[in-house]
Structure formats: C-alpha cells, structure tokens
Amino acid sequence: MAVGEIFLGAFLQLLLDRLAPREILNFGLVKGVDKKLKKWSDNLSAIVAVLNDAEDKQLTGHGVELKLWLGDLRDLAYDVEDVLDKFATKRLKRQIEGRDQASTSKKVRSSFSKLKLNFDMNSEIKKITERLQEISERKDKFGLKDTGASSQAWSRPPTSGVLGGLTVVGRDGDKAKILDMLSRDNVNFHVVAIVGMAGLGKTTLAQFAFNNNSDVMKEFEPRVWVSVSDDFDVVRLTKAILESVTSKRVEVEEFSKMQHDLNEQLRGKKFLIVLDDIWNKGDRDLDDLWTRLQSPFSVGAQGSKIIVTTRDQNVAEIMRATEIHNLEPMSDDNCLEIFEQHAFVNNDRPPNFELLQKKIAEKCRGLPLAARTLGGLLRLKEINEWEGILNDKLWNLSGESDNILRVLKLSYHHLPSNLKRCFAYCSIFPNDYEFGEKQLILLWMAEGLIQQPPEANRQMEDLGHDYFQELLCRSLFQKASENNSRYVMHDLVTDLAQWAAGNTCFRLEDKKKGCFYPSG
Incomplete structure (x- = not known):
C-alpha cells in the first residue's frame, strides 16, 4: 500500500x-x-x-x-x-x-x-x-473525529537516550552450529549459508561469527563484510572486497585488474568473507554473477569460508553452499527478553507487565526485529497506553500477512510529527546504505526538517542529534556491521520509509550513474 x-x-x-x-x-x-x-x-x-x-x-x-x-x-x-x-x-x-x-x-x-x-x-x-x-x-x-492525538511538536523525553551494553539474546544452538560449520577445513573455500525470513536475525548471527574471537575464528585473516541486498553488482562487490582486504581505495576501473589484484591478495590466506542479504532476481543471472565473483577465491588457504545470508533457499543452492543453516523463529521467552532490553529503563518493569507478556509475544511471533521495534515504541509510552497500542486496529491491516510489517507501521504511526518527516526523508537511501549521524543531520537541516521549539535556545545540530538518537533508540536505525560510527536501516525499515514517503521523495538509487550522497 x-x-x-x-x-x-x-x-x-x-x-x-x-x-x-x-x-x-x-x-x-x-x-x-x-x-x-x-x-x-x-x-x-x-x-x-x-x-x-x-x-x-x-x-x-x-x-x-x-x-x-x-x-x-x-x-x-x-x-x-x-x-x-x-x-x-x-x-x-x-x-x-x-x-x-x-x-x-x-x-x-x-x-x-x-x-x-x-x-x-x-x-x-x-x-x-x-x-x-x-x-x-x-x-x-x-465524519472525521477529533481523536485528541493530533501531531504535536516533539520534545525529547528525559529517558529516551540510546540503549547501550545490549547483549545478543538466545540463539546459543545456532551460534554453536555456525562456528562448527566454519571450523571444517575440507576444501580451499566453501560457502556456509544462513537462510531465514526477514527480521529473524540472520545478519546478527553472521555478525556474531564475524566478530568472534575464539581460537577457530582467530585463524581467519583477512575478514571481509560486504552488504549485497538487491544489487548483486560483481564489479561493486569485487571492489568492496579488495578495498577491505587492502584497507586502501581502489583506483583501477578495469574489472579484470581488480580480480587479478584480489587474487594476489587472497593467495594462500585463510579468509572469511560475509556476503550479507543476497536477493535472487533470477536463477540464471545469479548463477552467472556468482561464477564471476568467486573466481579469485580458489587461491585461498584450505578452510577459507564465505558466509551468505539470504531469505531464499534457492540462493544457497545456486551459490553451491556445502553447509546450509535454516534459522527458525525465536522462542517467546527470548523475544520477551529482547523486548525488555529495549522497553525498560534501568530494568524498571511496570507492575502489570506479566498480564501483557502473552500479548507482546504474540505480536513479535519469534522475530527479534519485531521485539526490538515494539520495545522501542512502548518504552516512550506511559504504561496506561501500552494496552491501547497492543490492541490498535493497525494490527489488523488488510493485506499484511507479515506481522513485522504491522509492527514497523505501528512504530512509524506513533512517531512524533517532526520525527515522521525526518524518518520518511531517509527513503532516499538505497538498501544497506551506510550513513553518518552528522551527514544525515545536515541533510535534515538543509530540508528544513529540524524545528526549533519556541521556548528552546539550542543549536540546530544539537536538536538534530536528539532526533537521530530517538530514531536509533526505536531501532529504526542500527549500527553498521563493521563501523560503529556509521549506521544503516534494515531493508524492511527502508521499505517502511519508502512507504511513508510515497511519491513525495525522489530516491537516488543508481550510484553508478553519477548519483552520490554527501559524506559525513
């Protein structure tokens, strides 16, 4: 819609x-x-x-x-x-x-x-x-009614700071299975695929393995993380891998030269490359693209690995994964633990929380993204508002078979007015685009989206910082996998921003044809 x-x-x-x-x-x-x-x-x-x-x-x-x-x-x-x-x-x-x-x-x-x-x-x-x-x-x-919920200018609540020190909840069996798959040294390199529906935590599981410092994982050097999404561009991906391996900007334009240089960099090394969030736009196309991309990988040391995360089982088969791990929904207890991390300040639970637990678990349906988003939404609401939100008619949106979309739309619907426009503006970013806080704040300022309250006397940059941190707190933004100073939006959240903006924002998608974003 x-x-x-x-x-x-x-x-x-x-x-x-x-x-x-x-x-x-x-x-x-x-x-x-x-x-x-x-x-x-x-x-x-x-x-x-x-x-x-x-x-x-x-x-x-x-x-x-x-x-x-x-x-x-x-x-x-x-x-x-x-x-x-x-x-x-x-x-x-x-x-x-x-x-x-x-x-x-x-x-x-x-x-x-x-x-x-x-x-x-x-x-x-x-x-x-x-x-x-x-x-x-x-x-x-x-016959419209005054619901008493008209958009008001936003004032940051005193307890809406960014959550810190969160631990990865559950998935102990999944973590052990992935590490076991990565420990097998049977060929020069092989593909390990993590498959599951959107919002299940495939990227989080891959991040756990990528950042793990166990003896098994310490053997991998170099380690490379590349976001793929719907743009399986062999030249872009090869360039991104080469730049990560060398820690240098790649100046050459010829694809053959990039592949040769990458081949030399990987020769004899036990590498780990994560290709996160691969979409399948056509079996034959993906098969050809993968054949071209993986050409330099065969020179690596025995036991090198490619981790692939995808929603599509066919992707794992096309990329000839020798190990496929199908990720299942989380238990209700794990979902509630994630929810609590994001919903409660200083672990201060409301007195009637036990009565709402079952309903919250039903809304999350085993999806950690839903648990984080719902927790971020209710965290800034009075406890007497929780039940009303959990019973909101938006949960019954026609045509929405996926509960995570309902959670995301509900989270957007309850954003304060200024934050709605700032978030919808983010629809200009492509899937998996990494942005800096300062960069986005300057873009908001240029569009006049940051409003100075009448009684306030603060710099626009400081207000923009509050806006940004609020959206981060609500799990609409998240830290990038490799760089904690950069941020991304989950591709479902990007879809939400595009849905909210409709035809009011022009999206710069084709980065190869001269489109660019200011660096920050």
Whole structure:
C-alpha cells in the first residue's frame, strides 16, 4: 500500500508553527495579510485535529474519496509552504535593501517593487484561501473525529537516550552450529549459508561469527563484510572486497585488474568473507554473477569460508553452499527478553507487565526485529497506553500477512510529527546504505526538517542529534556491521520509509550513474 500522505500531519504541524502569531507579525509585507494568515491557521488547525482519524481510516482501507481529499490537502500544503517561503525571502530582501536606501531613485524603485509584491501576493493568498475553505468543507463529509492525538511538536523525553551494553539474546544452538560449520577445513573455500525470513536475525548471527574471537575464528585473516541486498553488482562487490582486504581505495576501473589484484591478495590466506542479504532476481543471472565473483577465491588457504545470508533457499543452492543453516523463529521467552532490553529503563518493569507478556509475544511471533521495534515504541509510552497500542486496529491491516510489517507501521504511526518527516526523508537511501549521524543531520537541516521549539535556545545540530538518537533508540536505525560510527536501516525499515514517503521523495538509487550522497 503506497500512502504518500501518511506524514501529512507532521507537515501541517510545521506549517502551523510558521503561522503562529509571533511569526505572522513578520509577514507584514502585504496589507491585511495577518488576518488572512490567521484564517489559514484556524482552518488548518481544524483539519489537523481530525487528521489522525483520516489517516487511520486510510490505513485500514476506507474510501477512495478520502484518499483523494488527503492528496488535495497535501498539494495545498506545499503551495502554502511556497507562499510562506516567498514571504520569508521578500522580508530578507527588504531588510538588506533597507540598509541602502539613500537615493530617491532607489526609494521609488522600492515603492514600485512593494506595490507589485502586494498585487502578486494578494492574488496567491486569495486562491489558496478559497482552496483551503473548499478542502475544509469537504472534510465534514467523511465524519472525521477529533481523536485528541493530533501531531504535536516533539520534545525529547528525559529517558529516551540510546540503549547501550545490549547483549545478543538466545540463539546459543545456532551460534554453536555456525562456528562448527566454519571450523571444517575440507576444501580451499566453501560457502556456509544462513537462510531465514526477514527480521529473524540472520545478519546478527553472521555478525556474531564475524566478530568472534575464539581460537577457530582467530585463524581467519583477512575478514571481509560486504552488504549485497538487491544489487548483486560483481564489479561493486569485487571492489568492496579488495578495498577491505587492502584497507586502501581502489583506483583501477578495469574489472579484470581488480580480480587479478584480489587474487594476489587472497593467495594462500585463510579468509572469511560475509556476503550479507543476497536477493535472487533470477536463477540464471545469479548463477552467472556468482561464477564471476568467486573466481579469485580458489587461491585461498584450505578452510577459507564465505558466509551468505539470504531469505531464499534457492540462493544457497545456486551459490553451491556445502553447509546450509535454516534459522527458525525465536522462542517467546527470548523475544520477551529482547523486548525488555529495549522497553525498560534501568530494568524498571511496570507492575502489570506479566498480564501483557502473552500479548507482546504474540505480536513479535519469534522475530527479534519485531521485539526490538515494539520495545522501542512502548518504552516512550506511559504504561496506561501500552494496552491501547497492543490492541490498535493497525494490527489488523488488510493485506499484511507479515506481522513485522504491522509492527514497523505501528512504530512509524506513533512517531512524533517532526520525527515522521525526518524518518520518511531517509527513503532516499538505497538498501544497506551506510550513513553518518552528522551527514544525515545536515541533510535534515538543509530540508528544513529540524524545528526549533519556541521556548528552546539550542543549536540546530544539537536538536538534530536528539532526533537521530530517538530514531536509533526505536531501532529504526542500527549500527553498521563493521563501523560503529556509521549506521544503516534494515531493508524492511527502508521499505517502511519508502512507504511513508510515497511519491513525495525522489530516491537516488543508481550510484553508478553519477548519483552520490554527501559524506559525513
């Protein structure tokens, strides 16, 4: 379900902040504009009050007309933002010109400029006022209610800091099995595949083996981690492996030269390479690509290993895995332990937690990603809100067969307004793209997504840090596998961001064709 208007409430709240009385006074460029903008604010406030109900009805599949209304409201909101931006620009221009108004000719030009601005802006304001009135009247036909949960400006709770010192829960049998598979020295190299559905913890299990310091694992040198996802690009993967092995940037462009250099680097060494999250877009294509990629691996020392994580059993077979470990859902007890790590501050459990345990376990369905996300959501809610969230009608979304998608959408739905827009903006990142905190904060700032509360007097970078840490706390971001200063989103979370953004964000997917992201 593509719902581009899902973060509309967050956007409207930002517009209302700009239409607050203290801001309207700054727009006194056009005669009578304060009264007109006050009317905009009143109408938008009435719409925002029922918007949560509208979004709930749209999420649960009610009404084509409602979807059209939300689309028209979104378009109008962008036009309102454009007008307010024009006001801000003109105000700044007048301030600059006001410093240099010595000559009569300059004063005359300024007067004509102001007259033209009055005419143009009055025309735009009139059109938007009429459209806003029409949209406001249309909302009454849908029987929308004020749920009391309209989007509010975000204020960071005092207990919402990043969780630290978390341990990997459960999977003792799986860990032992993977280490046993990696200890067998029967051929030059062979493939060990970890197979399981999304959100089961395949990457976490591979990370455990990759970072393990047992005697068995100490024999592997070098160790390389590469995220594959839906882009099994042999040139990109070969380059990434070579750069990791040499700790140097690869300057050569010829694929044959890269493979030759990698062959020389791996010769005689007992290496471990993790190819994380491989998708299957076609058996024949993957077979050919894998044959090309693995060409330099045959020169490694006996016992070298390739760990592959995938949702698709066919991938393991195509890559001729000699060891396949099928990952099963976690026990309810393990899921609850993960949930508790993320839901409770200082292990401070609510008094009626035992009554909710069964329901929480049912919602997680053995998926650690669901347990982390649900824990991060409820951690910032009062205990009297927990049962309402666990009984939320969004759990019954039609067409959602996978419970992890319900958990993720519910987590997004309960984000504060500013964080909704910041998270949805992350839809521009490809799957498994690693980003820095500072990098993302600067992007948010450039888009005007970080809002200074009226009573606050803080740097935008500091507010952005709070936003970032909040999303990290909710498990919507997670640390990268190899670099703790970089972050990634699980591919299901990336899907969530794209779902939330709909057609309001343009995604830069093709990194090979000149697209790039600022480094941070």
